[in-house]
Amino acid sequence: MxxxxxxxxxxxxxxxxxxxxxxxxxxxxxxxxxxxxxxxxxxxxxxxxxxxxxxxxxxxxxxxxxxxxxxxxxxxxxxxxxxxxxxxxxxxxxxxxxxxxxxxxxxxxxxxxxxxxxxxxxxxxxxxxxxxxxxxxxxxxxxxxxxxxxxxxxxxxxxxxxxxxxxxxxxxxxxxxxxxxxxxxxxxxxxxxxxxxxxxxxxxxxxxxxxxxxxxxxxxKLRAASDLHLEVSGGTGFEEHLAKVTGVRKITAEKQEGNWSHFTLRIEARTDIREAIFDLALKNRWQIRELRRELPTLEDVFVELTHV
Incomplete structure (x- = not known):
């Protein structure tokens, strides 16, 4: 056409x-x-x-x-x-x-x-x-x-x-x-x-x-990193354990709701660590209420390809 x-x-x-x-x-x-x-x-x-x-x-x-x-x-x-x-x-x-x-x-x-x-x-x-x-x-x-x-x-x-x-x-x-x-x-x-x-x-x-x-x-195909949202309870030293997972670039502690701790993990591009986080939770007997990956958007593509 x-x-x-x-x-x-x-x-x-x-x-x-x-x-x-x-x-x-x-x-x-x-x-x-x-x-x-x-x-x-x-x-x-x-x-x-x-x-x-x-x-x-x-x-x-x-x-x-x-x-x-x-x-x-x-x-x-x-x-x-x-x-x-x-x-x-x-x-x-x-x-x-x-x-x-x-x-x-x-x-x-x-x-x-x-x-x-x-x-x-x-x-x-x-x-x-x-x-x-x-x-x-x-x-x-x-x-x-x-x-x-x-x-x-x-x-x-x-x-x-x-x-x-x-x-x-x-x-x-x-x-x-x-x-x-x-x-x-x-x-x-x-x-x-x-x-x-x-x-x-x-x-x-x-x-x-x-x-x-x-x-x-x-x-x-975007080279940008993604975010992983984790809400967990039943233990201590969460950040220390999470930092050892391959692919984690940065950990940000968000809100605390009772016994539940909420973290946002910045993950390397084209990396999915959800299974590794789940295995880590099983090993340490953590309870997980949220484990959600936030993928890049078309807006991220736009910014990356047109950024001067």
Whole structure:
């Protein structure tokens, strides 16, 4: 659905995208991540025909975005971070106008407008002037605009920007409903949303691709240490014994609750010492109420790969 090869975009004195190559297969939901200035928005603007590349190629649904721009744009729905809307139009009127531009008419146009208003929870404000809506509702109108043409590819740049937690959850559920049926390239800083919705992650830094894998594999490969939470009773000298376990980097004594002692153990990367701790407890006749490993998150991956 998306095929980018050696894509470069250079401005005066700055390279925004530097030899970028990646593919997105039909039906995939792909998170497009990176810190501010990494080149994400520039890449999306090239894919949607708003910018031309300095060099390299980009194809959408088999069409070259520069030489076959109209065909490529017919294949996608784009929601920019700050979506330009006609503020003096009513919500339903605007979506009908946008649907007509995208080639819909008659009963099909009315049906699609109704579907996207329901999907984006806009039915109750369909007669309101867009200028009178909150930022969250305006974001939903922009998302409905991207959906109304029923394109095979959605490119969404910060679709939950300005939404409250309930609205963010609604957008997440909407994206999950599209999985397997629609290709989505999603740029967002809400990494928990990426972990829950995306099949794959593309991580950019300084215009280059730094990671391309599933969220689970990226976390698994991370070199960062993990934490182990232990709540134990029935003995003394816990820290002295725990410090002798191979892989323990640091021990922090947390709360004391009656006879129960709570420790957080910092563990070396790619190390799991739970069995060793359990054997140690059996040997010393300790009672264990909690033995929980806290793995690195996608946020840890993001920080490690983009830290300068």
């Amino acid at each position: 998306i095929d980018v090869q050696n894509l470069t975009k250079t401005y005066v004195g700055k390279t925004a995208v530097d030899g970028l190559s990646f593919k997105v297969e039909p039906g995939e939901v792909v998170g497009f991540l990176g810190p501010n200035g990494a080149g994400k928005s520039t890449t999306m603007r090239i894919l949607t025909g708003f910018l031309s590349p300095t060099s390299g190629t980009a194809r959408v649904n088999g069409f070259d975005v520069f030489h076959q721009s109209i065909d490529a744009r017919r294949s996608l729905g784009y929601m920019p971070e700050n979506a330009p809307l006609y503020m003096d139009m009513r919500v339903k009127e605007y979506l009908q106008f946008r649907g007509a531009i995208k080639g819909l008419s008659g009963s099909l146009l009315r049906k699609r407008v109704g579907e996207v208003m329901d999907a984006c929870a806009l039915t109750e404000v369909r007669r309101k002037i867009i200028n009178n809506l909150s930022k969250g509702f305006r974001q939903r109108v922009a998302l409905a605009d991207a959906l109304v043409g029923k394109p095979p590819l959605l490119i969404l740049d910060e679709p939950t920007n300005g939404l409250d937690p309930n609205q963010i959850r609604h957008v997440r559920e909407l994206l999950l409903a599209f999985k397997g049926r629609q290709t989505i390239l999603l740029s967002t800083h809400i990494l928990s949303q990426v972990e829950q919705t995306c099949d794959r992650v593309l991580l950019l830094h300084q215009g280059k691709l730094r990671a391309d894998d599933t969220p689970q594999n990226l976390v698994r």
